[in-house]
Amino acid sequence: xxxxxxxxxxxxxxxxxxxxxxxxxxxxxxxxxxxxxxxxxxxxxxxxxxxxxxxxxxxxxxxxxxxxxxxxxxxxxxxxxxxxxxxxxxxxxxxxxxxxxxxxxxxxxxxxxxxxxxxxxxxxxxxxxxxxxxxxxxxxxxxxxxxxxxxxxxxxxxxxxxxxxxxxxxxxxxxxxxxxxxxxxxxxxxxxxxxxxxxxxxxxxxxxxxxxxxxxxxxxxxxxxxxxxxxxxxxxxxxxxxxxxxxxxxxxxxxxxxxxxxxxxxxxxxxxxxxxxxxxxxxxxxxxxxxxxxxxxxxxxxxxxxxxxxxxxxxxxxxxxxxxxxxxxxxxxxxxxxxxxxxxxxxxxxxxxxxxxxxxxxxxxxxxxxxxxxxxxxxxxxxxxxxxxxxxxxxxxxxxxxxxxxxxxxxxxxxxxxxxxxxxxxxxxxxxxxxxxxxxxxxxxxxxxxxxxxxxxxxxxxxxxxxxxxxxxxxxxxxxxxxxxxxxxxxxxxxxxxxxxxxx
Amino acid sequence: xxxxxxxxxxxxxxxxxxxxxxxxxxxxxxxxxxxxxxxxxxxxxxxxxxxxxxxxxxxxxxxxxxxxxxxxxxxxxxxxxxxxxxxxxxxxxxxxxxxxxxxxxxxxxxxxxxxxxxxxxxxxxxxxxxxxxxxxxxxxxxxxxxxxxxxxxxxxxxxxxxxxxxxxxxxxxxxxxxxxxxxxxxxxxxxxxxxxxxxxxxxxxxxxxxxxxxxxxxxxxxxxxxxxxxxxxxxxxxxxxxxxxxxxxxxxxxxxxxxxxxxxxxxxxxxxxxxxxxxxxxxxxxxxxxxxxxxxxxxxxxxxxxxxxxxxxxxxxxxxxxxxxxxxxxxxxxx
Numbered sequence: 001x002x003x004x005x006x007x008x009x010x011x012x013x014x015x016x017x018x019x020x021x022x023x024x025x026x027x028x029x030x031x032x033x034x035x036x037x038x039x040x041x042x043x044x045x046x047x048x049x050x051x052x053x054x055x056x057x058x059x060x061x062x063x064x065x066x067x068x069x070x071x072x073x074x075x076x077x078x079x080x081x082x083x084x085x086x087x088x089x090x091x092x093x094x095x096x097x098x099x100x101x102x103x104x105x106x107x108x109x110x111x112x113x114x115x116x117x118x119x120x121x122x123x124x125x126x127x128x129x130x131x132x133x134x135x136x137x138x139x140x141x142x143x144x145x146x147x148x149x150x151x152x153x154x155x156x157x158x159x160x161x162x163x164x165x166x167x168x169x170x171x172x173x174x175x176x177x178x179x180x181x182x183x184x185x186x187x188x189x190x191x192x193x194x195x196x197x198x199x200x201x202x203x204x205x206x207x208x209x210x211x212x213x214x215x216x217x218x219x220x221x222x223x224x225x226x227x228x229x230x231x232x233x234x235x236x237x238x239x240x241x242x243x244x245x246x247x248x249x250x251x252x253x254x255x256x257x258x259x260x261x262x263x264x265x266x267x268x269x270x271x272x273x274x275x276x277x278x279x280x281x282x283x284x285x286x287x288x289x290x291x292x293x294x295x296x297x298x299x300x301x302x303x304x305x306x307x308x309x310x311x312x313x314x315x316x317x318x319x320x321x322x323x324x325x326x327x328x329x330x331x332x333x334x335x336x337x338x339x340x341x342x343x344x345x346x347x348x349x350x351x352x353x354x355x356x357x358x359x360x361x362x363x364x365x366x367x368x369x370x371x372x373x374x375x376x377x378x379x380x381x382x383x384x385x386x387x388x389x390x391x392x393x394x395x396x397x398x399x400x401x402x403x404x405x406x407x408x409x410x411x412x413x414x415x416x417x418x419x420x421x422x423x424x425x426x427x428x429x430x431x432x433x434x435x436x437x438x439x440x441x442x443x444x445x446x447x448x449x450x451x452x453x454x455x456x457x458x459x460x461x462x463x464x465x466x467x468x469x470x471x472x473x474x475x476x477x478x479x480x481x482x483x484x485x486x487x488x489x490x491x492x493x494x495x496x497x498x499x500x501x502x503x504x
Numbered sequence: 505x506x507x508x509x510x511x512x513x514x515x516x517x518x519x520x521x522x523x524x525x526x527x528x529x530x531x532x533x534x535x536x537x538x539x540x541x542x543x544x545x546x547x548x549x550x551x552x553x554x555x556x557x558x559x560x561x562x563x564x565x566x567x568x569x570x571x572x573x574x575x576x577x578x579x580x581x582x583x584x585x586x587x588x589x590x591x592x593x594x595x596x597x598x599x600x601x602x603x604x605x606x607x608x609x610x611x612x613x614x615x616x617x618x619x620x621x622x623x624x625x626x627x628x629x630x631x632x633x634x635x636x637x638x639x640x641x642x643x644x645x646x647x648x649x650x651x652x653x654x655x656x657x658x659x660x661x662x663x664x665x666x667x668x669x670x671x672x673x674x675x676x677x678x679x680x681x682x683x684x685x686x687x688x689x690x691x692x693x694x695x696x697x698x699x700x701x702x703x704x705x706x707x708x709x710x711x712x713x714x715x716x717x718x719x720x721x722x723x724x725x726x727x728x729x730x731x732x733x734x735x736x737x738x739x740x741x742x743x744x745x746x747x748x749x750x751x752x753x754x755x756x757x758x759x760x761x762x763x764x765x766x767x768x769x770x771x772x773x774x775x776x777x778x779x780x781x782x783x784x785x786x787x788x789x790x791x792x793x794x795x796x797x798x799x800x801x802x803x804x805x806x807x808x809x810x811x812x813x814x815x816x817x818x819x820x821x822x823x824x825x826x827x828x829x830x831x832x833x834x835x836x837x838x839x
Binding site for chain 2: 328343346358362365
């Protein structure tokens with residue numbers, strides 16, 4: 001067996017984050033090598049280095065048959081490294097075949113397109129995948145699952161020797177997954193090396209030969225998939241040392257219920273979610289990617305419409321139809337995607353902090369009181385320890401942790417008593433993380449109700465007074481917080497997929 | 505071939521580019537260079553009467569450009585400012601000449617009509633989620649048609665309203681300082697610019713204007729009623745267009761219903777030359793003012809040098825491309 005890829009001592013730093021620390025990884029031809037780790041462990045970053053999207057800051061990458069590692073996605077393609085991204089990157093208005101051969105369209109003389117060749121070649125690839133699809137079909141008309149298969153066909157059209165699959169089954173149902181695995185087995189037999197990233201533990205047993213586990217940007221171990229029990233892999237993924245002491249759970253039995261949600265529904269994403277949270281409580285939301293936690297938060301906040309269900313704030317039914325309504329009811333939401341949904345990056349720290357509470361700084365005629373805004377911003381900069389040269393710095397120039405503090409300051413200023421934190425420490429260094437944790441605990445101690453959505457189990461366990469677990473749009477259980485709840489219990493609920501319909 | 509004489513201007517300006525990181529300064533420097541080049545080329549250029557003619561020529565386009573700036577900073581675009589200006593002028597004509605009402609009511613009619621049109625555009629964009637380009641393209645045609653319908657396709661003259669022509673052509677400053685006969689139209693332009701600048705930098709409306717252009721979704725998720733603010737910005741922009749309508753009507757002493765098309769592009773050109781980003785979030789009124797002045801100076805200077813009208817247009821187009829290119833370079837350098 002040839003060694004297709006050998007990476008060692010890989011280092012990568014982003015502003016404020018040490019994303020990869022001395023990571024090693026290798027891939028043989030004809031194997032499926034699973035890359036496991038929690039969100040933020042560094043898997044995607046490592047794969048982006050291999051596929052030429054990022055340049056490494058240190059270490060070596062050896063690709064079989066080439067002297068230098070790829071320095072661009074194009075170079076990686078030419079070396080036979082294909083990648084199937086987690087997010088679909090198809091052009092919806094083109095046909096399947098046009099998408100598969102984008103940039104390499106078969107041509108006839110004078111640059112005329114050869115549509116027939118395009119369609120036959122695509123049909124051949126579909127046939128090799130046993131995929132029943134018309135190459136002329138419009139991509140936008142297909143289901144997400146079938147779009148995913150087109151994406152795979154596109155990667156295969158490059159005849160890759162190395163194929164990176166990042167959560168390829170996230171949108172597929174069981175039958176489609178079985179078909180995909182059949183494609184993978186055939187590729188294996190042809191000597192293709194496959195790097196497989198997935199959060200679904202059961203798939204590892206079904207398809208992988210070897211497993212490499214990463215955590216916090218570091219390589220942990222590389223194991224034989226068949227001989228290692230899943231429990232061991234999970235243990236390595238989450239890490240033993242949840243050093244942080246479990247939370248001190250306050251007695252909130254006498255406290256008033258701050259927020260209650262009954263039978264929340266939205267399309268195929270969210271089915272019948274009900275829970276409540278009391279003042280002074282921290283309710284953690286655990287689950288795998290795509291379990292529907294963010295969707296629930298966005299519905300409660302009015303960012304997306306709901307199809308059904310009731311939201312009660314302090315016992316009063318509340319018809320929340322927009323974020324404006326939600327903020328009026330005292331609910332704040334800190335998005336997982338700070339850059340797109342939390343901050344105006346080319347505006348100042350001061351302007352961003354004031355954004356949700358502009359009324360506080362506005363006279364009757366609509367004139368802003370910059371002096372008061374500055375005073376407030378400076379107060380938060382000091383209180384939260386935001387590291388910025390001044391309150392007039394553009395937020396885009398701050399590190400991830402400091403950007404997050406600016407978002408938190410924005411909502412503290414608005415004085416919401418129900419705060420939803422979606423991945424509050426994503427992209428934030430360990431040091432800044434514990435600062436944010438302390439902040440959340442202080443907020444709860446002041447009597448606010450705090451919902452924390454996190455894909456990092458240690459984080460959920462470190463913070464939560466109770467832990468709600470979701471899987472595939474359903475709330476599969478609420479566990480008590482504290483030392484008695486194990487990660488295995490949470491994982492069990494997070495992977496409890498809906499039982500196959502029996503009869504009725 | 506005389507157009508070649510203008511070539512030193514951009515190249516000299518681009519040398520200063522390195523030192524002047526700010527587009528506002530860049531535009532300002534270009535303006536100064538243009539003035540120097542034209543005054544060297546022709547002794548007639550720098551005369552007071554010609555300077556005043558340039559300012560007078562800037563007034564209408566300047567006011568429209570200021571209106572367009574507000575909308576462009578939100579990340580939108582307004583193609584209807586030209587025909588909206590005409591519509592407002594016609595409305596003033598209806599109130600003053602056809603109904604014979606007193607002058608202040610005519611002013612209110614023009615500004616009110618503009619604000620209402622802006623309100624409509626804003627509602628189409630914010631509530632019906634129609635892209636600004638399409639919504640204002642529709643408004644542009646609607647208003648062009650309405651102007652013709654309401655006026656009966658004939659100009660409405662303001663001969664019966666004494667003092668109407670003084671809105672633009674009189675000179676309050678000249679009465680106090682006889683050596684400085686700056687027309688009222690120019691005075692109004694500067695007042696509008698000052699007010700718009702104040703609104704943008706000092707009021708909550710201005711703050712949301714930049715915030716919407718910078719990241720609308722983040723603003724919405726901050727619990728801000730983005731729809732309402734957006735509509736307010738379009739309405740304000742429309743009201744300013746109404747002032748532009750008064751200025752042009754006063755200058756011509758008539759409302760010309762066929763006029764208007766093309767003005768929106770001149771206004772957008774001035775905004776862009778002034779360094780406002782078409783993708784929103786960035787821009788200044790002073791930049792727009794300078795942009796409008798650059799365009800007026802170019803037109804005037806080329807005419808003084810007796811460059812053919814056709815060539816003037818070519819040069820203006822080239823200047824727009826150059827200005828935006830300089831802005832792109834500056835931003836790339838900043839990153």
